[in-house]
Amino acid sequence: MGMVTKSAKFKIGGELPVCRMGYGAMQLTGPGVWGPPDDEDNARAVLRRAIELGVNFIDTADVYGPDDNERTIRDALYPYPAGLVIGTKGGLVRAGPATRENPGISMNGSERHIRGAVEGSLRKLKLECIDLYQLHRIDPVIPIEETMGVFRALRDEGKIRHVGLSEVGVEEIERARSVLEIATVQNVYNLVTRMHEDVLAYCEQNMIAFIPFWPLHSGHLARSEAMHDIAKRCGATTAQVALAWLLQKSPSIILIPGTSSIEHLEQNIGALDVELSAADIDALELMVGNQS
Ligand SMILES: NC(=O)c1ccc[n+]([C@@H]2O[C@H](COP(=O)([O-])OP(=O)(O)OC[C@H]3O[C@@H](n4cnc5c(N)ncnc54)[C@H](OP(=O)(O)O)[C@@H]3O)[C@@H](O)[C@H]2O)c1
Structure with missing residues (x-):
């Protein structure tokens, strides 16, 4: 694996340097990713604290709320600090709150939908160009090449700068790359x-940022009994160990842990200072196992 410098920035699309500890804003919505957050003051405070602590990459999507999450980011951070990269997403439609049985979403990768989604995100975020626009999911009835053609046109029109994909395999990335450059993959x-x-x-071989979603396994890794001893030995929390493991896994990884708590945010950013030894990493991988 080799030594990975955690403080080194990753250049998205080879040109936008971001701290490898970003922030995923999805938790700043109502229950089931539906509606605005219960405590909007707190949501704005979390976002501002992230920036204060050096985060300059924020992940969101038009379906978070829908719409509310992008507006919360604008309300908290506009006018945006220099160097802030906001990655948003389109290509999904949310009909209602997510539940355990029904995530409440469907895919739409049509030109009409994507163009409308980009215009909506530009308006909500108050941007003239979106630095990173990600296809949230591939529409099963529209070939990826067709949707990427729309993204390429939007890029050429100056509405989006770099393009990312989400929940894709290598073959799908290659098909997308036959149409335009792909800067990030979020799986x-x-x-x-x-x-x-x-x-x-x-991604590592092709200078594409890999942005793991659910880096804390939706919070379960922050409560892991199995990781307790290693965390104690490292003087860290289990959440920090889970994040440090990802940071050390690959220099192409950019993290977007989600939280609605300033205390957890500060703790998560502290993972940049947690150093796992090769023995810790072996023990972790053995102990926690691969449950996929
Ligand atoms: N591309 C996609 O399809 C996709 C899908 C899902 C998510 N995402 C993105 O990925 C980001 C991260 O995913 P996620 O937020 O669902 O999952 P996550 O980062 O794995 O975990 C978030 C959960 O962990 C808790 N947590 C965070 N830090 C903690 C800490 N230090 N100690 C204890 N608990 C902690 C949070 O609760 P508290 O609020 O109490 O801290 C929250 O319940 C999202 O914000 C979103 O931007 C993308």
């Missing part, structure tokens, strides 16, 4: 969910 990945290791390796 589920964490200590216990490692089925996308081939995608991570591909």
Whole structure:
């Protein structure tokens, strides 16, 4: 694995330097990712604290709320500090709150939908160009090449700058790259969910940022009994160990842990200072196992 400098920035699309500890804003919505957060003052405070602590990459999506999450980011941070990169997403439609049985979303990668989504995100975020625009999911009835053609046109029109994908395999990334450059891939990945290791390796080889979603396994890794002893030995919390493991896994990984708590935010950013030894990493991987 080699030494990875955690403080080194990753240049998205080879040109936008971001701290490898970003922030995922999805938790700053109502229950089931539906509606605005219960405590809007707190949501704005979390976002401002993230910036204060050096975060300059924020992940959001038009379906978080829907719409409310992008507005919360604008309300908290506009006018945006220099160097802030906001990555948003389009291509999904949310009909209602997510529940355990029904995530409440459907895919739409049509030109009409994507163009409307980009215009909406530009308006809500009060931006003239979106630095990173990610296809949230591939529409099963529209070939990825067709949707990427729309993204390429939007890029050429100056509405979006770099393009990312989410929940994709290597073959899908290659099909997308036959149409335009891909700067980022956002797939589920964490200590216990490692089925996308081939995608991570591909991203690393091709200078594509790999942005694991659910880096804390939706919070379960912050409560892991199995990791307790290693965390204690490192003088860290289990959440920090889970995040440090990802940071050390690959220099192409950019983290977007989600939290609605300033205390957890500060703790998560502190993972940049946690150093896991090779023995710790072996023990963690053995102990927690790959449950994917
Ligand atoms: N591309 C996609 O399809 C996709 C899907 C899901 C998510 N995402 C993105 O990925 C980001 C991260 O995912 P996520 O927020 O669902 O999951 P996550 O980062 O794995 O975990 C978030 C959960 O962990 C808790 N938590 C965070 N830090 C903690 C700490 N230090 N100690 C204890 N608990 C802690 C949070 O609760 P508290 O609020 O109490 O801290 C929250 O319940 C999202 O914000 C979103 O931007 C993308």
